[in-house]
Amino acid sequence: MGTGKKTKSTILLVEDDQLTLSLLSTVLHEADYDIIQARCGEDALNVILMQEPDMALLDINMPGMSGLDLADRLRSDTSIPFMFLSATSDSDIVRQAVEYGAVGYLVKPFDIANLIPTVEASLARAEDIRKLRKTEVHLTSALVSGRETSMAVGLLMAKFQSNRQVAFAVLRNYARSNRRTIHEVASELLQAEETLNQFKQLFDGKG
Incomplete structure (x- = not known):
């Protein structure tokens, strides 16, 4: 140990x-x-x-x-x-x-002489496959995060008539000042917008 x-x-x-x-x-x-x-x-x-x-x-x-x-x-x-x-x-x-x-x-x-090299090569291949699977999971997660961040930036642009660069900078600065990741804040913004839209449907229904 x-x-x-x-x-x-x-x-x-x-x-x-x-x-x-x-x-x-x-x-x-x-x-x-x-x-x-x-x-x-x-x-x-x-x-x-x-x-x-x-x-x-x-x-x-x-x-x-x-x-x-x-x-x-x-x-x-x-x-x-x-x-x-x-x-x-x-x-x-x-x-x-x-x-x-x-x-x-x-x-x-x-062949006993070839047994260990074959097993070693197979274990190395297995490890490579494991790493690839992990990379795929990380890549998928990154793509989801990137998509949500892009949608949140678009939402801020529409709400505050801003360009993409300014909207992203504001989102990033907000995340930093609150010690959170951009993805967390982006997800929260999208969820809030979805909730507001649900309320809007309720009000429209009453009208």
Whole structure:
């Protein structure tokens, strides 16, 4: 604790074959990954409720819930990235894996020497995807904020017969003097205008 050492990545292994599961666990554990094991898709979903891994490694062909079915659940219900493990390198299966959004693909019997580099590359890809998702959220938020600010500036221009530059400067100065963000003040102005319009409709209705 407090040594500055990088936190271990946690990998969820979902594999119904005990020998393969044990081998994967041993190799990845020796490479300093924390491992969670599950023998089927249902077990994996229960495990995720208690601890969310950094990545899941899914066997495609499992009885009951297949790896593809589980991947579909992970994609729709969580943000956990996943890679597939399969006994075939058939192009249709690989294409399906890509369509499901897998960050990596391992073919059984896998080459031990290539296992760790493949997992590391998949984790790096997963991290890039996470960053992109965060950027998209921030970008969407910024676009909404910018749109509301622009609408509030337009409102001030109409109310006080001002040009855009002056209206924005007044809005910015008001926000600064009240220690608030421009977006907060803009949202409040738009809400106030909407409320006033609702009252106007009520008065018009009485007339």
